[in-house]
Amino acid sequence: MALLHGSRRERAIDLLFLLPILLILAGFLLYPLGYGIVLSLHDTRGFELTSFAGLDHYAHAILGDAVFHRSLLNTFLFTGAAVVLLPGVGLFLAVLVSGVNGGRAFLRIVFFAPFVLAAVAVGEVWKFLYAPFFGVAATVGTALGFHAQSVAPLADPNTALWAIMVAFVWRFAGFNMIVYLAAIQALPREYYEHAVLEGAGRFERFRRITWPLLWPHTFTLVLLTTLGTLRIFDMVWVMTEGGPSHATETVGTYIYVTAFRYLQVGYAQAMAMILLFLILLLTVVEYRFFNRRATQVSS
């Protein structure tokens, strides 16, 4: 039985199966992370290090760069809205879909399909939906009495970010719905039957049974949304490139522009490290908050 309990040599062989993934992560995640820290502490010419800059880049980003501040604000506003809207709309759809008898499979496909489309494709499609004159926003807007030329949500600094949010919800709500739907269908039916006997209404049943029992799923979805949205780049880049006048600039787009257009590589990486720090921080905060709520709910 030495084979099963594992001598040192046997367990070393077990480790060999894990070696490929460990090597990939060490080489292309850990190493770039270390190199990224080094980059962020240096001045650069092109992608070459020139001189040590200490924390200058960080200080400039945090204290002196109004565009970076704007991008942080936009990123947080966008993430905050996404964290409420994606699971919210997803749950709403899931509750509705779980209540119908026919066509559930079809509805699942309809709401989920945008998730499999490329961010570029979704961005381009919505860019055209928002286009002045022939876009849907313009057509509807004209019908409501606005001037065709003036209906251009992506060109208006006041609406651009939220116009992107609509496309974002369209793309990701279905994923949230799928997760909730699987969970709702696994909930014990007796709870609902019991609640009905006690005269609980539809809303009461949702509030007392569905919502608390779905809490772990809500946690997962909020966390996934946070992780996925703080880094948002592709859809914003395709739809507005961060414009007009930085109204939709996110940390992701600003890092890209700074590194690959202005070639301020060290500075761009300092901002990337700040973003990484914020992602880790929010993950820990959410994890703690939800864990506490989870123990409260179960006790």
Next chain:
Amino acid sequence: MTGLRRPRWSTVLLGVLAVVWLYPVVWTLANAIRPSADIYRAPWDLPWPPAIGNIGEAWNRGRLGAALANSAYVTGMTVAVTLVVSVSGAYSLTRLRPPGRAVLFLLVLAPLIIPTDVLIVPLFSMFRAAGLIDSLPGLALFNVVANVSFATLILTGYFRTIPQDVVDAARVDGAGRIEVLLRIVVPLARPGILAVAVLVAVFTWNDFGGSLVLIQKPDAFTVPLAMSRFTTFFATDQGLTFAGMAIALVPPLLLFLVLQRSFIQGLTAGAVRR
């Protein structure tokens, strides 16, 4: 919730929402075969007679054939490498006993909260030094890095459902580790492996950030990249632009429709397990 009396309004509301959700895709596909001149004039009309020529012209002028081939190549390579690496890793983490298994598990999953986006600058620098800019295998490598951790996470979930007794019994009978993996674990976890393959394929096919940075010459453009340039170059010819968009929309949609069961299963398994 199911089977209980439901008010009618929810069915009506669902119908309206379904139309809203379908509309952008249908609109794009319809405009792809609408003569450019009609796009301004008649946005609500049926595109009849269809201007099929748009599709062919978009295909040729946007070099979409080459882009599709590049995307297929990168996606195929990424899926193959990711599967080999993550199946082997998940096997070790769940059904073998490497020293420090719990710590190794966390180590493998840690990248889930470190997106490759924040490392794009040092990664570009490394890839450039290694001569991997404009290289399709290089882009595949980038996508492997971006996908291995969640692939391994989902696979560990599936592998855990395989009874350890079955594995142990085979080992006592003299089967080696690789034999157990190929004869028992892989066949039993086939739905999970398929789900992971489909997910990785779609994520890689759709990747934009990686290819935007790592690919510069048009010959090596992937579909998302070709598309983003396309709409800029042919901005004045909407029929052509919509045709290009339609060509980019259809492959992942078809893949999803054919394999939607394993797709959804993989996603819910991954999301619910944590």
